């Protein structure tokens with residue numbers, strides 16, 4: 001393989017970290033499953049990478065005999081179209097790389113012949129609904145400073161559903177772009193990450209991010225844009241309670257495919273509801289209008305779950321616990337010590353001014369937006385996530 005590449009054995013590697021994102025207006029449904037083009041725009045908040053992130057190390061060496069990938073220490077197959085598309089695209093954007101000290105020189109052409117090893121670790125349960133593929137795929141190759149990624153707004157959240165899959169994607173694209181000295185702009189990288197997992201394209205930016213569905217057949221305008229950076233709404237705090245590490249039963253890819261095929265509600269949502277909601281959400285974010293932000297987020301989440309129920313066979317992303325009692329352990333962050341009915345409380349808290357009586361009292365907790373995981377399982381909050 002590496003005829004023209006120096007035979008001396010070396011390994012060149014880069015590590016990158018990206019944060020997950022949580023959709024407040026959700027992406028659900030594709031119009032093109034190969035290019036991963038959505039049927040509606042979506043908006044998300046990128047979380048602080050200090051709390052929920054994927055770390056990916058990508059390495060290249062003439063001694064590698066094939067592309068390989070590990071997720072949380074376990075090797076996974078790279079044979080799927082999504083990985084192959086991402087790798088092909090990112091290789092096509094690679095530039096020369098030279099490290100004089102180590103005597104490494106890799107030309108643009110070399111990248112076509114050299115194999116890669118990709119090692120991703122999530123600090124939260126993979127495929128339990130916390131955007132694991134999104135962050136991961138983004139790390140495959142974009143050159144940005146980790147500090148520029150993810151929210152710096154101390155965002156933490158309790159979610160009512162676990163709807164930001166695709167987190168690994170963004171992290172992997174990010175790392176590979178860095179390794180390969182990719183000079184393309186964020187838009188292009190977001191389009192590459194999108195082909196790994198749709199929601200991944202939003203994790204290339206911190207703060208508030210919109211994924212424009214785009215119109216072009218080749219997907220060139222289906223990219224993420226930053227609406228506001230991570231400093232914009234500094235007192236918005238999102239608490240995430242991961243209360244089960246079990247993998248969800250229906251993947252988002254399968255779920256949205258089935259919704260598009262069978263749900264009567266999904267088209268109405270995409271065409272009649274989401275466009276207006278996107279405008280309102282952008283306004284709410286711009287004006288720091290928490291009540292509208294929370295109302296729209298909850299309404300959109302509820303409609304997403306309604307579409308899932310309207311799917312044949314129905315998809316249940318929330319379980320009994322989501323509707324029932326949760327316990328004190330969920331709220332240790334807020335130092336609360338009583339059981340609550342999760343959804344009712346979320347609705348109530350989100351509507352009340354100066355929300356968190358239950359907060360720690362610090363100013364940044366003035367406003368809490370609670371999202372609860374759809375996989376809520378009482379009593380067991382994973383400490384790493386909250």
Ligand code: DP6
Pocket residue numbers: 022023025026027028036042133134162163164165166196197198199200252253254
């Ligand atoms: C409910 O991005 O995981 O979290 O594009 O098939 O990989 P694929 O799906 P994915 O779907 C995420 C769906 C969602 C909503 C959202 O994050 O916008």
